[in-house]
Amino acid sequence: MPWVKDKMCVGCGVCVEECCADAISMSEGIAFIDDARCIRCGVCHDVCAEDAIRHDGERIPQEVESNLAWIKGFLEHQYYSGNTKKQKELIGRMKRYFHKERKVAEKTIEQLDTWMTAEHGS
Ligand code: SF4
Ligand code: SF4
CATH class of the missing domain: 3.30.70.20 (Alpha-Beta Plaits)
Structure with missing residues (x-):
């Protein structure tokens, strides 16, 4: 973008x-x-x-900061306040979310390569 x-x-x-x-x-x-x-x-x-x-690549550090701010926002909610167990569970959930996002990106790239090969032979 x-x-x-x-x-x-x-x-x-x-x-x-x-x-x-x-x-x-x-x-x-x-x-x-x-x-x-x-x-x-x-x-x-x-x-x-x-x-x-x-280009998009230049915004990676900014987007990482934005993700971290997003997660910190959750941690500031009273639900997590002072509760290490809940905080750790949240971090685990968010890590799984970003692993899923990475998988989606990887699979999309794979499918694009397959599609290009089928359509254009390279
Ligand atoms: S890449 Fe630039 S020129 Fe092309 S559609 Fe997007 S904004 Fe317009
Ligand atoms: S300087 Fe570049 S970005 Fe700004 S209006 Fe001109 S062409 Fe568009």
């Missing part, structure tokens, strides 16, 4: 004009990408002279 690094965007509007899915709009002089409309064509990466449109 492409995203715009606000500080690098100069508001030229080129990406808005070139996006074939009307997924980019301007908000207060900065480009904004609507994830729900984006069809992942990658054109916006190519047309932005400022390199302001960035």
Whole structure:
């Protein structure tokens, strides 16, 4: 999923004009990408002279922080407060959840490879 690094965007509007899915709009002089409309064509990466449109991989640390904040939010609930057993159980559940998410991603990649081979031979 492409995203715009606000500080690098100069508001030229080129990406808005070139996006074939009307997924980019301007908000207060900065480009904004609507994830729900984006069809992942990658054109916006190519047309932005400022390199302001960035790739997903750069957001991994930020997404990890967000996941940790999400889990910490659960731990702050009174249900878990001062109860080490319940806290450990929650951590175990959340680890299983992320293992499941990893499996889903791995299986999806496998299926995409199978699909590409069947459709295009490579
Ligand atoms: S092309 Fe780049 S600099 Fe121009 S509006 Fe889009 S993101 Fe901003
Ligand atoms: S990847 Fe394609 S569809 Fe998505 S925002 Fe960029 S230009 Fe638009």
